[in-house]
Amino acid sequence: MADPLPSHSENFAEWYNTIVQRADLADYGAAKGTMIIKPYGYALWENIQEYLNKRFKKHGAKNAFFPTFIPSSFIEKEKDHVEGFAPNLWLVTAGGGEVLEEAYAVRPTSETTINNTVGKWIQSYRDLPLLLNLWNSCFRYEMRTRLFLRTSEFLWQEGHTFHATWDEADEYARAILFDAYLDFYVNAAAMPVIAGRKSEKEKFPGADITYTLEGLMGDGRALQSCTSHNLGHNFAKSFDIRYLDRNNELQYVASTSWGLSTRSIGGIVMTHGDDKGLLMPPRLAPTQIVIVPIFRKEGEGAAVLEAAKRVMRDLDDYRVELDAREGLTPGFKYNDWEMRGVPIRLEIGPKDIEKNQVVLVRRDTGEKKFVPLAHLLDEVKMMLNHIHDTLYARAKKFQDDNTFSVDSYDEFKQRTAGEGGAGLLMAHWCGDRECETAIQQETRATIRVIPFDQVQEKGKCIRCGNESNGRVVFAKAY
């Protein structure tokens, strides 16, 4: 523990790998590219789940479970889909010592198996909309992995909904993007994100439109934070899902799918962390307040612990931990909990008991405050909100400071040169896929998102000079 962390500003990649493991969020699994999520990391995931479940349910989606094994022929039914996922597919080819007649794909995502099933559930317009959400893990073969950001197996939720019309599906996909995901990132994770849609090249294989939220990490690279797809009639046609409408006419359903993964944990780490370690956004923090009791002599110990436990009971509405570990100095504990990113530290010692007060220390600013017990609840509530606001404002300022309008390809190349991230580059683009591909090959920057609030502005494509109606967001991404 005494080892210093790698520098957050100078060696971001190493900082990330070290802090994720040292703060007990996660560790490497025994199988290559897999991840063990430890209790502290999983508690964060549970808080994410709780927040999102409420929003999904508000929009009528119900949780269900679908099998991990998918007959491999299913994957092949949607043309774009199979092309998109084939390189990442895990296959189960044997069971019980026998080679299987048909190999099973290990779920890379559940569109195909869901569509295969719900065809039987949907006969009439009265069966619509059908709104499902799954919490599960997905498997994608990956060459290069990083804890939380890219692993061969990851946890996520995948929503799948079925609607009478394309427009209704589109509306639902947007509603989830805004009311669930954007709300989550802004109000829970304290992360500013840019909402918009993906280019044709970057969209989900099998989707008509992919909506997305794009975030900017502390090293200037972008992170796709979630996606919400309007799948249109593509899967309905591949899996022949039709219903009788009010006029007794057979219609294809329109569908959506939308997902947010444990990658979001990587996003939280990379957005808020600093040289001291993690910095948990208060509304998701597994531990919001840690109590560090302080005493010198044996005799003081019992009284201080007793007082600490009383304070803990007062703070029943919060996620509080009492650090009663023996033989560790307070200084060690301060550093330990700062490294783990707990938003508020509460110190209580003999002097405080005498004065009927406690000491609160903010993780984000280091500010120390002596608080009378009578005001503790109000103060904690306010402080957690302030920390949330501060984290969001900080991240927003970082995003603003690292967003650049770029008008020449020379400048574009200059900004994307080198190893690190390049920030968000707002540049004109002709809309042509070949230009997009060429830019990626020449600069390693991709179009992350075409913002909803794109300013209609005449300009010339950064690469080919053809006409463009507005800027899109380029970045080097995770």
Next chain:
RNA sequence: CGGGGCGUGGCGCAGUCCGGUAGCGCGCUUGGUUUGGGACCAUGAGGUCGGAGGUUCAAAUCCUCUCGCCCCGACCA
């Protein structure tokens, strides 16, 4: 798949070139002194050196084969 690196107590590493009874730091045990910003002293436990084969009186060290992991590129939530 291309390039680089590494496998030695729980963790991080030295030792390998030049063969000779396996070492350091952290952590852990026990006892004592400490404790409002990363405590100290003493004590003890813990390793068939990734695996297989070979050379040798003798292999962590030399030879052959093999397995695995990490980092950097192309692909990707």
